[in-house]
Amino acid sequence: MKNILGNFRNPFHILILFSIILYVPSCALKPASELDTPEYHHKAGMRHVEMGKYSEALTSFQRAIDLDKKFALAYAGMGIAYANLGEKKKAKKYAGAAQDRAGKDPDVLTLCARVWIDLRHQEKKWFKPAGKLLKKALKRKKNHEGATYYTGELYLYQYEFNQAEDQFRMVVAMKGDYSGKANKMWQMSQKIVRAMPGTSVGKKVALHEKITRADLAVLLAEELKISTLMKRQTTPASGFQTPEEMRAANTSQGGPSDAKGHWAEVWIKELSGYGILEGAPGQPFYPDNPVNRAEYCMAIQRLLSIVTGDASLETRYFGENPSRFQDVPSSHPAYNAMALCSERGIMQADMMTGRFEPGKPVSGADALLSIRSFQNALRITF
16 A cells, blocks of 8 residues: 555645545446345345346345445344255354344344244254344334244244234234235134144144145144054955054065165154055155145045955945046046045045145145044044
8 A cells, every 4th residue: 555655745636546446336236227225135035036047136135235334134034044055153143143133123123033043953052042133123113913823833833822813913914015915824823723733743744835745644644643553454354454464464574675774764664564655665655755635535534444344334325426626537546536535524625626636735734634534533542
């Protein structure tokens, strides 16, 4: 710097030099249009986040920061994007930077809480900092919509479903920006509360938007207590074998070929042993494939047939004319299973359209609720 200033002995020249140094950065950050604002780029970034486009979100949030280094919402947005990209350190760093710039702004505090909620699978101690931030936001602004919504998520992921349901209901009543997503979460919470999951694994699977075949095996084994149920059945379920004899014969030959080493191996072997879910010894089970409504009904049909000892349940409704469903012909391979579940109140078609939607994925909440309906249909209690 001394050498540079030596070339500018005139004080007027030095003044011009410093004016240029101060002016050039500001020119580089000059908005390109009326929409090139921190607020606009933050909103664009949040839209990308909701669509799962986290890299694009980072670009939008960074532009907002470039335009205004003090814009706290953009730092919180960066934290959310990094949390969902699995970059825990960066997520925490930007959440901290947002809080440093936020003061007591409830909008920023709420988004910082979301960073911690989105880190729940990576950070064991996520609950306390998220809860603390949400309390601050609600203290600053009572009934803050975003803070109320994320308080609902806080309860939900702690398996406190009744409290979560209350929070989401409050947000729906506010009819604001969060009302749409809150309504979806409210409906899910209501289903879980009605289903009353009784095991820790049941509570976890209840939150799955789409269950897999492994998830279903776990739910049937744990929530329905399938082994206890089968031990009560002394009537032959297949040929001359009781359910327990059939399971013993199948498991002696080994489980499905792709179950070994899977996190749900024990449950998969148990269910396939009873013949409830396809997966003969030595054959693949496809544990990570999603379960649709038709496949779920097929599993329930098989289970009902074994429990009641009535094999005719598996063919009773084939060939019905007309079909009881608007979108499924009675010749559909799973028609009988769907009709059986509908007849027993275990899984129903849409009341307004009459459509069963056999290919639609089954959520954890819906699976649990139908298990309770199955128990009620047979008056099974443990």
